[in-house]
Every structure is written in structure tokens, then in C-alpha cells.
Amino acid sequence: MIEKLVKRNKIYNGSIIDVFCDKVKLSNGFITSREYLSHPGAAAVLPFLDKKNIVLVKQYRYPINQITYEIPAGKIDKSENPFECALRELEEETGYKVKKMKKLLLFHPTVAFSTELIYIYVAFGLEKGMKKTDNDEFVEQKVLNFNSAIKMVKSGKITDAKTIIALLYMENILKRS
Amino acid sequence: MIEKLVKRNKIYNGSIIDVFCDKVKLSNGFITSREYLSHPGAAAVLPFLDKKNIVLVKQYRYPINQITYEIPAGKIDKSENPFECALRELEEETGYKVKKMKKLLLFHPTVAFSTELIYIYVAFGLEKGMKKTDNDEFVEQKVLNFNSAIKMVKSGKITDAKTIIALLYMENILKRS
Numbered sequence: 001m002i003e004k005l006v007k008r009n010k011i012y013n014g015s016i017i018d019v020f021c022d023k024v025k026l027s028n029g030f031i032t033s034r035e036y037l038s039h040p041g042a043a044a045v046l047p048f049l050d051k052k053n054i055v056l057v058k059q060y061r062y063p064i065n066q067i068t069y070e071i072p073a074g075k076i077d078k079s080e081n082p083f084e085c086a087l088r089e090l091e092e093e094t095g096y097k098v099k100k101m102k103k104l105l106l107f108h109p110t111v112a113f114s115t116e117l118i119y120i121y122v123a124f125g126l127e128k129g130m131k132k133t134d135n136d137e138f139v140e141q142k143v144l145n146f147n148s149a150i151k152m153v154k155s156g157k158i159t160d161a162k163t164i165i166a167l168l169y170m171e172n173i174l175k176r177s
Numbered sequence: 178m179i180e181k182l183v184k185r186n187k188i189y190n191g192s193i194i195d196v197f198c199d200k201v202k203l204s205n206g207f208i209t210s211r212e213y214l215s216h217p218g219a220a221a222v223l224p225f226l227d228k229k230n231i232v233l234v235k236q237y238r239y240p241i242n243q244i245t246y247e248i249p250a251g252k253i254d255k256s257e258n259p260f261e262c263a264l265r266e267l268e269e270e271t272g273y274k275v276k277k278m279k280k281l282l283l284f285h286p287t288v289a290f291s292t293e294l295i296y297i298y299v300a301f302g303l304e305k306g307m308k309k310t311d312n313d314e315f316v317e318q319k320v321l322n323f324n325s326a327i328k329m330v331k332s333g334k335i336t337d338a339k340t341i342i343a344l345l346y347m348e349n350i351l352k353r354s
Contacts, residue, residue, distance in 0.1 A: 001237035001244055001315050012189045014212050016290055017196055019189060024239060032313045035191050036240040037214070060178035061288040062201060063213035067178055068288055105330070109286040109338045110293070111238040111245055113194055117336075136209045138178050153282070153346075159294075161286045161338045168345035169330075175352065 001027055003034070039116035043085035044073030046104070046166040047096060047123040049143055055126070056149065056163070057093050058140040069142060069152065070160045073118070082119035090123065094141045095131030098123040104169050109161050120166050146170075178204055180211070216293035220262035221250030223281070223343040224273060224300040226320055232303070233326065233340070234270050235317045246319060246329065247337045250295070259296035267300065271318040272308030275300040281346050286338050297343050323347075 003024045012019035018038045025031055047055045056069045074089040076082055083101070091097050101123040109116055133139055144152075149167055152158040158167070180201045189196035195215045202208055224232045233246045251266040253259055260278070268274050278300040286293055310316055321329075326344055329335040335344070 001235075003237060003239050011191075012196060014188075014196065014198070015210075016212050017214070019191065019194055019196060021191070022239075026313060027237075027315065030313065033192075034239040035193050037194070058178075060180060060204075061285075062180050062199075062211040063290060063292045064285055064288055064294070068285075070288070105341075106333060106336060107338050107341055108238075108241055108245075108336045110291070111241055111247070111337050113240060114287070115240045116287070117241070136203060136207065138204065140178075156283060159283060159285045160288050161284050161342065164282075164284055165338065165341055165345070168342070168349060172345060172348060 003027065006031060035113065037114040037116070039075075039114055040078075041076045041082065041117045041119070042073055042162075043076055043082040043089065043119045043121070044071050044162045044166065045086040045090050045098075045101065045121040045123050046071050046170060047090055047094065047098065047126055048146075049126055052145055052147075053143050054146050054149060055094050055096060056142045056144055058142045059138060066159075068160050069144075069149075069158050070163045071120075071166050073162055083121070086119065086121045091129040092132045093139050095129055096126040097129035099125035099127065104166060107162075107165055118162050120162060120169070122166070122170060146174075180204065183208060212290065214291040214293070216252075216291055217255075218253045218259065218294045218296070219250055219339075220253055220259040220266065220296045220298070221248050221339045221343065222263040222267050222275075222278065222298040222300050223248045223347060224267055224271065224275065224303055225323075226303055229322055229324075230320050231323050231326060232271050232273060233319045233321055235319045236315060243336075245337050246321075246326075246335050247340045248297075248343050250339055260298070263296065263298045268306040269309045270316050272306055273303040274306035276302035276304065281343065284339075284342055295339055297339060297346070299343070299347060323351075
């Protein structure tokens with residue numbers, strides 16, 4: 001099944017999106033092309049304020065023209081690992097630092113046309129830190145009851161992949177304990 | 178929070194990826210640009226062969242250089258709705274037709290830089306149909322116990338977003354019933 005790289009071709013160099021169209025050899029020997037985005041990876045964290053409440057981030061997302069509720073997340077910088085990225089994004093987007101953080105799982109949001117891998121963590125024991133967002137980034141923190149957030153997944157009010165995965169995964173852990 | 182379109186700019190016209198970099202007006206009046214992919218949307222289905230077993234699709238995914246286990250899925254064609262797309266992809270990728278199919282939820286895999294919306298269904302009562310894949314598409318159907326698939330999510334063997342969401346969502350429904 002494996003496909004082998006014959007020639008790498010970068011065809012678009014964007015500010016957040018780089019597009020490649022590689023020439024590849026299929027397992028049957030045929031040559032074809034594969035178009036995809038290159039992405040540095042991201043880290044995200046589901047932060048518990050206390051036993052029942054979590055902190056989500058409310059923001060407008062231009063590509064889907066909707067205001068979303070998401071767990072804090074962002075692209076991994078060259079100078080950091082996924083754990084450090086999740087800690088940084090949590091503080092920048094919500095103003096909370098954290099004592100304890102644990103990895104939940106990794107996932108690929110779009111295996112068909114992107115290299116992106118997202119690391120998901122869960123955090124407990126939040127402390128006041130320093131909120132800091134980019135000039136063109138408007139985010140509001142939103143404290144929500146965990147069970148209400150699960151209902152928002154089921155009613156279609158939360159539609160973001162990383163947020164749905166973190167919430168459903170944690171729900172399963174909490175039900176078992 | 179809402180951002181308004183000032184000028185739409187298509188900057189790359191690919192075979193599966195179209196990239197836009199629109200000029201937009203922020204809520205504070207400032208002008209900036211937003212880079213994103215345009216995507217027609219997709220439909221996916223978690224197919225139950227019987228009460229305990231599901232059918233997944235095993236295939237090589239070039240962008241992540243891995244063999245994945247995924248629920249059958251694909252892009253929505255211009256001539257069909259999401260329900261029809263899920264039925265078609267199920268039969269093309271696994272060779273099964275279906276009697277009963279129900280919507281589970283919708284989600285956005287990458288809200289930061291893509292318009293893509295994925296409809297997820299669950300199907301019961303599979304019947305033999307006709308498998309049919311593209312010339313450069315090599316997919317194998319794989320029958321798996323539902324609980325084993327949940328374990329593959331937890332152990333990191335299943336990493337595809339739509340597949341994780343469908344499995345965890347169904348697990349929660351089955352636990353409640």
C-alpha cells in the first residue's frame with residue numbers, strides 16, 4: 001500500500017498554509033501526484049477549573065463564518081515541544097497557568113490532505129496567569145459545566161474536532177471512574 | 178467578533194485543494210487577511226455488520242505516511258446530499274449497501290484554516306453491494322469488534338478525527354442504552 005516519494009514540489013508558500021504536490025510511485029509501480037498541506041502540528045488542552053467546570057475559548061472563525069467554543073490550542077513553535085505549546089496556549093488564551101497536565105491522545109484532523117497532528121492534554125489545578133493574544137485575535141474565555149459542554153456536542157453547538165474529541169474522551173474516562 | 182469580507186482572493190487552484198487569502202475587516206475596524214482552504218464538505222458512516230462488529234477501511238495516507246483505519250468517507254459531489262454521499266462511499270469502499278442509516282453529528286475538522294464540514298452517520302443492516310475504487314486508491318475493508326476499535330483509539334492505533342469522533346460518540350450512546 002505504501003507510496004514512495006519520487007519528487008517533492010512546493011507549489012504554494014503561504015503565511016499559514018504551505019501546499020505541496022509531490023510526484024509519488026504507487027505500490028503497483030504507477031506514478032501519480034499527491035496534493036497536501038504541510039503543518040508543524042498543534043497542541044490543545046482541556047482545562048478543568050474545578051471538578052465540574054471547564055474553561056473554553058469563544059472566538060470567531062472566518063473560514064466557517066461562525067463563533068465557536070474550543071479548547072485552548074495552537075500551532076507548535078520551533079522552539080518548543082507539544083507539552084510546552086499546550087501550557088503556553090492555555091495561558092495566552094485563557095489567562096490561566098496550570099500545575100498538573102496529562103496527555104490524553106493524539107489525532108490527525110485531516111488525513112486525506114494535511115500532515116497536521118494534534119496532541120490533546122487535560123489540565124487540573126488552574127492558577128491566575130497572564131492572558132496575551134495577537135493583535136488580530138479576539139478570544140473570550142468561557143467557564144462551562146462539563147456536562148453542559150457534552151450536551152453542546154450532542155446538540156451541535158460545539159462542532160470543532162479537537163474539542164469534541166477531548167470532551168468525549170474525558171466523558172468516557174469519568175464514567176469509568 | 179464577526180469579521181467582514183472586503184475582497185475575496187483565490188490564490189491557488191489545485192486538483193483537491195483551493196486556497197483563498199481574503200481581505201477582511203475586523204470588529205475593531207482594522208483590515209487584515211485570512212488564508213484558508215475551500216472544501217465542498219464530506220460525509221462518513223460508521224457501519225455495523227452486526228451487534229458487535231463494525232467495518233473499517235484500511236488504507237495508506239500519503240500526507241501522514243501511515244496506514245490508517247478509518248470509517249468509510251468521502252467528498253460530497255455536486256449532484257448529491259450528505260446522506261447520499263455516505264451511502265455511495267460506504268458501498269464504493271467496503272462493498273456493502275445499507276438498509277438503515279441515521280445521522281449522529283456534524284463537525285469541522287480544522288476551523289482555523291478550512292471550510293470543511295463532515296456529516297457522520299451510523300448504519301445498521303448491511304447487505305452485499307459492489308465495491309468500486311479509483312485507479313490510484315487502494316483500500317481494504319476490515320471487520321473489527323466495536324470494543325477492539327475503542328481500544329485502538331485509546332492505544333493510538335486509530336488517529337483519524339472522523340473515526341475517533343464516530344466511535345466515541347457511539348460508545349456513549351451504547352453505554353446509556
